[in-house]
Amino acid sequence: MTAGESQHDRHQEELQRVLDGSPAVRALRHRALQDFDSRGYPTTRLEDWKYTNLREIAEGGFAPGGASPPEIDAATTARLREELGGGGLVFVNGAAVPELSGGLPNARLQSLRDVLEHDTTVIEKLMAAAAGVERSSLVALNAA
Numbered sequence: 001m002t003a004g005e006s007q008h009d010r011h012q013e014e015l016q017r018v019l020d021g022s023p024a025v026r027a028l029r030h031r032a033l034q035d036f037d038s039r040g041y042p043t044t045r046l047e048d049w050k051y052t053n054l055r056e057i058a059e060g061g062f063a064p065g066g067a068s069p070p071e072i073d074a075a076t077t078a079r080l081r082e083e084l085g086g087g088g089l090v091f092v093n094g095a096a097v098p099e100l101s102g103g104l105p106n107a108r109l110q111s112l113r114d115v116l117e118h119d120t121t122v123i124e125k126l127m128a129a130a131a132g133v134e135r136s137s138l139v140a141l142n143a144a
Contacts, residue, residue, distance in 0.1 A: 022120040028127040032143035039137035070095060 041058040042049040070092050080090065080100050087103025089096065101109050115123055130143060
C-alpha cells in the first residue's frame with residue numbers, strides 16, 4: 001500500500017465495480033468498508049490471529065473471483081453426483097454449481113449478483129441485521 005492510500009481506497013473501486021445494489025445496500029456496504037478501514041486486517045498481535053499472518057494478503061492486490069462457475073468435466077460431474085446422492089448445494093472454489101446442486105425443495109440457489117439486480121430486500125434485511133453486530137474486520141470486508 002502506498003503512502004496515503006487507505007485499505008478502503010484499495011478495495012472501494014473494485015468492490016463497486018463487482019457488486020452494486022440498491023441505495024440501502026450501497027449504504028450498508030459503504031459503512032462496512034469504513035468499519036474495515038478503521039480496523040484494518042487482523043494482525044498476529046490479536047489472540048485469535050496469533051498463528052495466522054495476513055500480511056501478504058494485506059499488502060497484495062485485491063481481485064474478486066470470477067463471475068461464472070468453473071467448468072467441470074463430465075467424469076467429475078458424474079462422480080460428484082454419485083457421491084452427493086442428489087442432495088445439497090455444491091460450490092467449487094467459492095462459485096455455486098447449480099447443475100450439481102439439488103434435492104432441496106425449499107432452497108433457491110442464486111448468485112449475489114442476481115439477487116442485487118432483481119430483489120435486494122432479502123440482502124438489505126440481512127445486511128442491516130449484521131450492521132449492528134460487533135464483527136471482526138474481515139467480516140466487515142466480506143459485508144462490503
